[in-house]
Amino acid sequence: MELKTHISVKDLNVFYGNEQALHNITVDIPDKKITAIIGPSGCGKTTLLKSFNRLIDLTDGIRVSGQIFVDGENIFDPKIEITHIRKKMGLLSQRPYPLPMSIYDNVAYGPRIHGIKNKKKLDEIVEHYLKESSLWDEVKDRLSAPASKLSIGQQQRLCLARGLAVEPAIILGDEPTSALDPKSSQRIEQRFLELKNDYTIVIVTHILRQARRLADYVIFLYLGELIEHGPAAEIFENPKEAITKEYIKGIIS
Ligand SMILES: Nc1ncnc2c1ncn2[C@@H]1O[C@H](COP(=O)(O)OP(=O)(O)OP(=O)(O)O)[C@@H](O)[C@H]1O
């Protein structure tokens, strides 16, 4: 089956000051699949992920060359508005950062910014995305409670709901379960497996078992270089490069 590309990275180099974090990364990320970015600490996983929505722009002294096409548009084109790119992507970070407001307002935040004011419509949106994130049943009776009162696992699901409510096409996750207990991690993983029918998902993980459970495609980075990428089964069962083999076997970490 022909794979549709959603994000296409061409010759991407990223420098923090004089230090180069990514070297000539070229990779196509398929539409409506889960792609896992794996590799040892410091190899550039977060840098690559944050390049996709240009969140790396916020870092002082950052320098980028190359191109990233999302839906065929080069996101580094000076004519492109950053909000246009960011709206396409929901980001989950390692720790949940709910906004300092109620559960309801967290989910309604994005839609309100995009001009939705009607109370009934907002109610529907909030309910829909809390259900999408498997949080509705736990919070439906206390929607006006502060988000900070939720457990960490619930907060991460709330952040997922908040991200989904702006109707992105891409979900980015930077070790999105690393602060969660096993049960909450499992819930997020389960949601990802269901959400990939509708979204392109890219997650950074250093948990190889998680990558095996979730990923359709894998990108293996080492010291800022893309060593190997391809279908998960190939990378895990039959990697081409010796260094990938060693990482998968746990010889290097
Ligand atoms: N804000 C920054 N300023 C300077 N150097 C940075 C910055 N962020 C990352 N780096 C450097 O870039 C390289 C890649 O970092 P990055 O955070 O992308 O790695 P990572 O693979 O996500 O690591 P980890 O698994 O530990 O999260 C590292 O050498 C790191 O020191």
Ligand SMILES: [Mg+2]
């Ligand atoms: Mg990281």
